[in-house]
Amino acid sequence: MEKKLEIFSHFEECPVRKVLNRCGDKWSVLILLVLGEVDNMRFNKLHKTIGDISQKMLTVTLRTLEADGLIKRTVFPEIPPRVEYEITERGKSLLVHINNLVDWAEENMEDIMESRAKFES
Amino acid sequence: MEKKLEIFSHFEECPVRKVLNRCGDKWSVLILLVLGEVDNMRFNKLHKTIGDISQKMLTVTLRTLEADGLIKRTVFPEIPPRVEYEITERGKSLLVHINNLVDWAEENMEDIMESRAKFES
DNA sequence: AACATTAGTTACTTGAAAGTAAGTATCTCA
DNA sequence: TGAGATACTTACTTTCAAGTAACTAATGTT
Numbered sequence: 001m002e003k004k005l006e007i008f009s010h011f012e013e014c015p016v017r018k019v020l021n022r023c024g025d026k027w028s029v030l031i032l033l034v035l036g037e038v039d040n041m042r043f044n045k046l047h048k049t050i051g052d053i054s055q056k057m058l059t060v061t062l063r064t065l066e067a068d069g070l071i072k073r074t075v076f077p078e079i080p081p082r083v084e085y086e087i088t089e090r091g092k093s094l095l096v097h098i099n100n101l102v103d104w105a106e107e108n109m110e111d112i113m114e115s116r117a118k119f120e121s
Numbered sequence: 122m123e124k125k126l127e128i129f130s131h132f133e134e135c136p137v138r139k140v141l142n143r144c145g146d147k148w149s150v151l152i153l154l155v156l157g158e159v160d161n162m163r164f165n166k167l168h169k170t171i172g173d174i175s176q177k178m179l180t181v182t183l184r185t186l187e188a189d190g191l192i193k194r195t196v197f198p199e200i201p202p203r204v205e206y207e208i209t210e211r212g213k214s215l216l217v218h219i220n221n222l223v224d225w226a227e228e229n230m231e232d233i234m235e236s237r238a239k240f241e242s
Numbered sequence: 243a244a245c246a247t248t249a250g251t252t253a254c255t256t257g258a259a260a261g262t263a264a265g266t267a268t269c270t271c272a
Numbered sequence: 273t274g275a276g277a278t279a280c281t282t283a284c285t286t287t288c289a290a291g292t293a294a295c296t297a298a299t300g301t302t
Binding site for chain 4: 146147148175177178181199200201202
Binding site: 115 | 141145189211221230237
């Protein structure tokens with residue numbers, strides 16, 4: 001009789017992964033971090049703030065974050081257009097854990113880089 | 122005078138991203154979760170436990186986790202070979218935050234799926 | 243002599259994420 | 273008249289993570 005790993009049930013049909021994969025992409029976390037620091041932000045301001053993201057990827061990533069209810073998109077019917085993005089309560093509750101991860105990464109970064117350097121040799 | 126976002130300094134040369142990107146891959150988190158539940162585990166047992174990972178990706182992912190000092194690899198000079206993997210203290214300290222994320226994902230999964238469904242329509 | 247076992251390696255292919263660059267609509271301002 | 277602003281979309285290309293499948297070394301087992 002082998003001990004069955006509980007973990008496996010979590011991943012059998014990967015519902016958790018369905019959620020977390022969206023955060024594992026290149027830009028989602030960064031956008032959440034930015035929107036977590038302000039009340040709201042417009043598209044072009046986000047673009048300039050992040051700097052090296054393309055318009056396309058900004059659009060795509062904002063859309064998936066919106067689809068998951070992590071951010072809210074508000075369109076003002078003006079010309080030229082105005083669209084404001086803000087983080088939602090759900091987004092904020094995720095951001096807490098993301099910030100914990102970021103903090104962990106900052107705390108452990110030096111040690112990890114040292115480990116990597118040793119490992120190479 | 123615009124308010125400068127603090128966040129930006131974190132990502133200027135992306136040291137945090139250098140660390141976290143490794144956790145955003147397809148298998149690292151799962152392997153850490155598995156190794157967090159046992160004292161140690163051999164290569165083939167990991168392979169069977171995870172099920173749908175290829176030998177190559179298991180090797181590759183174990184190597185990067187080892188390089189970062191998140192797991193420890195111990196080779197016993199026997200034939201046939203025996204190699205045991207175990208999570209390190211550093212790995213455990215990361216796992217705490219990963220588990221928080223997994224818990225958050227489980228708690229919010231239903232709502233998120235509902236949001237996604239609404240968004241499609 | 244050939245097969246099993248363990249923990250891999252190697253070479254090649256695939257697919258999805260991301261990047262690039264140009265185009266769009268509508269109005270204002272010079 | 274035409275340039276600028278805003279928030280995109282579209283079509284095409286590139287890149288890299290991941291997948292596939294075959295091969296390896298060294299010994300014990302039938």
